[in-house]
Amino acid sequence: MFRHTPLRLTTLGLMAAGSLIYAIIAGFFGLEILAEIAILAILVIALDLVAGFGGMVSLCHGALMGVGAYAFTVAANEAGMTALPAMVLAIALSAAIAFAIGAVCARSIGIYFIMATLAFGQMGYSFVFQSSLFGGDDGLSGAPRLDLSALGIDLTDSRTFAFYAIALVALAYLVAALTLRSGLGRSLVGLHHNEKRLRALGLTVWRAKATAFAISGAIAGLAGCLAAQHTQYISPGLMSWTVSGEALVVVILGGLGTLVGPILGAILFVVLKHEISSITPYWHAIVGLILIAVVMSRANGVFGFIEARIAARTRTRKPTLKEADADA
Amino acid sequence: MLETRALTKSFGAIHVTKGVNLKLEKGERRVILGPNGAGKTTLFNQLVGEITPNSGSIYLDGQDITAMRVADRARLGLSRSYQKNTLFDGLTIRENLGLSAAVALGRGQGLWSDPLQSPEVVETVREVAAQVDLAPYLDASVNAVSYGIRRQLEVGIALATRPKVILMDEPTSGVGPEMSKGFHRLLKALPRDLTVLIIEHDMDLAFDVADTITVLNYGEVVFDGLPEAARSSQLLKDIYLGAWEDA
Ligand SMILES: Nc1ncnc2c1ncn2[C@@H]1O[C@H](COP(=O)(O)OP(=O)(O)OP(=O)(O)O)[C@@H](O)[C@H]1O
Ligand SMILES: [Mg+2]
Numbered sequence: 001m002f003r004h005t006p007l008r009l010t011t012l013g014l015m016a017a018g019s020l021i022y023a024i025i026a027g028f029f030g031l032e033i034l035a036e037i038a039i040l041a042i043l044v045i046a047l048d049l050v051a052g053f054g055g056m057v058s059l060c061h062g063a064l065m066g067v068g069a070y071a072f073t074v075a076a077n078e079a080g081m082t083a084l085p086a087m088v089l090a091i092a093l094s095a096a097i098a099f100a101i102g103a104v105c106a107r108s109i110g111i112y113f114i115m116a117t118l119a120f121g122q123m124g125y126s127f128v129f130q131s132s133l134f135g136g137d138d139g140l141s142g143a144p145r146l147d148l149s150a151l152g153i154d155l156t157d158s159r160t161f162a163f164y165a166i167a168l169v170a171l172a173y174l175v176a177a178l179t180l181r182s183g184l185g186r187s188l189v190g191l192h193h194n195e196k197r198l199r200a201l202g203l204t205v206w207r208a209k210a211t212a213f214a215i216s217g218a219i220a221g222l223a224g225c226l227a228a229q230h231t232q233y234i235s236p237g238l239m240s241w242t243v244s245g246e247a248l249v250v251v252i253l254g255g256l257g258t259l260v261g262p263i264l265g266a267i268l269f270v271v272l273k274h275e276i277s278s279i280t281p282y283w284h285a286i287v288g289l290i291l292i293a294v295v296m297s298r299a300n301g302v303f304g305f306i307e308a309r310i311a312a313r314t315r316t317r318k319p320t321l322k323e324a325d326a327d328a
Numbered sequence: 329m330l331e332t333r334a335l336t337k338s339f340g341a342i343h344v345t346k347g348v349n350l351k352l353e354k355g356e357r358r359v360i361l362g363p364n365g366a367g368k369t370t371l372f373n374q375l376v377g378e379i380t381p382n383s384g385s386i387y388l389d390g391q392d393i394t395a396m397r398v399a400d401r402a403r404l405g406l407s408r409s410y411q412k413n414t415l416f417d418g419l420t421i422r423e424n425l426g427l428s429a430a431v432a433l434g435r436g437q438g439l440w441s442d443p444l445q446s447p448e449v450v451e452t453v454r455e456v457a458a459q460v461d462l463a464p465y466l467d468a469s470v471n472a473v474s475y476g477i478r479r480q481l482e483v484g485i486a487l488a489t490r491p492k493v494i495l496m497d498e499p500t501s502g503v504g505p506e507m508s509k510g511f512h513r514l515l516k517a518l519p520r521d522l523t524v525l526i527i528e529h530d531m532d533l534a535f536d537v538a539d540t541i542t543v544l545n546y547g548e549v550v551f552d553g554l555p556e557a558a559r560s561s562q563l564l565k566d567i568y569l570g571a572w573e574d575a
Pocket of ligand 2 (some may be wrong): 497
């Protein structure tokens with residue numbers, strides 16, 4: 001079950017403080033990277049919720065993010081909605097589509113679940129690719145940014161936008177963490193461990209899975225809204241299965257089922273990508289090698305590795321304390 | 329409380345349940361005996377809906393539940409434990425019991441609060457832990473406790489739904505005689521209005537707790553009656569003890 005251990009809270013605090021400080025001091029390029037990290041972090045929070053905790057490994061989360069980005073852009077550009085209601089609509093639509101996908105895929109597990117979600121993702125991708133309303137291959141431009149001028153906040157400024165992006169990561173994290181400690185979240189973890197038993201206890205399994213998938217889809221949709229507002233241009237590439245695959249890599253790199261780990265993974269991934277790609281065009285290969293090293297180490301990602309090391313240390317210390325008690 | 333009429337099931341050419349008629353009154357404790365492969369577990373699987381019978385019907389509290397889904401039957405107060413441990417590995421014993429209680433209270437899909445912290449669930453976990461002697465192990469991970477403890481948790485999870493009818497599939501299988509005895513004390517301490525159906529291999533223990541006994545052999549009910557009659561039944565000795573010695 002999900003718990004906020006001191007290590008997790010400390011890591012969250014450090015990441016929040018670090019990104020806020022960076023948002024204050026960074027130049028334009030640094031702020032772009034920060035926004036990129038934030039978008040990926042929200043997406044991997046969404047994915048970890050279902051994959052890490054519920055065992056529902058999805059390859060359609062890129063597409064769900066795309067639904068958010070496209071719905072937001074179309075609602076704002078074509079339907080003339082202002083940014084806030086367009087965001088709400090986009091997130092609701094992502095959630096609804098995710099609920100349907102979750103309901104259909106609920107019966108399949110493991111590799112079949114992955115394949116089914118991949119199929120849904122590809123359907124979304126080719127639909128957008130072919131549709132003229134969605135700009136086809138060319139994509140869509142002109143998505144507005146949220147207008148917070150009433151609060152004296154100007155999101156067209158990239159520094160302010162970076163703070164906004166960090167705030168949305170915090171929002172996504174809060175939703176995921178609250179979901180995990182709700183009845184649904186408890187059932188989700190239970191389903192991962194023993195679906196048959198939960199059914200025998202009276203849980204309507206498909207609905208629990210679909211609801212969890214819907215919440216995850218809503219968070220992915222939020223990532224899509226942020227992506228659309230960041231670049232103010234979206235293309236079908238956003239919905240490609242490779243985006244989902246990359247998100248999965250980041251979740252595993254960071255630490256499946258820890259919620260904190262994938263955010264750390266997003267930071268590492270984006271920073272590594274930019275650092276290494278400035279040295280060599282083969283950055284994918286380097287990231288691949290790192291991923292292999294992480295998987296081969298048998299630790300649960302970078303964060304899992306840290307957690308295990310610290311747990312091992314406290315374990316070796318505790319018996320000595322007990323012995324001291326016994327001696328006294 | 330629980331009734332089957334002419335329940336029949338076959339897997340291909342093997343007939344595992346042959347026209348089984350069973351009737352349990354409220355609060356009755358019935359033990360099912362029968363050699364390996366007699367179809368005892370398959371009968372349970374049909375009662376809870378994990379396997380669909382070929383024909384016949386099942387009634388719970390007067391309601392026909394034959395076509396009802398597993399989760400819906402559970403919500404009517406039917407609970408079971410498994411012959412082979414079916415736990416939430418990796419979670420603590422408290423979480424295992426809490427999850428069961430939360431789902432049974434209809435809070436398995438709630439979004440606004442943590443059911444594991446709710447007073448009803450906390451209270452149920454405490455009571456069940458006391459019933460099945462798990463109180464000292466509540467915060468241990470299922471992976472870290474002995475087989476015997478896991479076996480008790482298996483029943484604990486079924487009890488945590490606060491069922492009207494509980495089906496236990498060889499609850500003491502694989503545990504030592506000491507633990508077995510403890511378990512039968514536990515059974516006797518269950519609330520009297522709980523209807524209990526137990527599959528049990530150990531004859532002495534079976535006679536100890538049973539109000540009534542049903543003997544299954546090759547999917548057929550070959551005896552249905554009081555323990556005293558079962559004890560003196562030559563038929564039962566032939567079938568059951570014969571097969572028992574073979575096994
Ligand atoms: N899903 C299945 N498919 C095919 N045959 C099955 C299936 N489940 C059970 N059987 C067969 O049905 C018969 C009855 O099995 P069941 O598990 O109900 O026996 P049991 O009385 O519980 O035995 P035990 O005392 O060993 O637990 C066995 O011959 C078994 O091999
Ligand atoms: Mg059996």
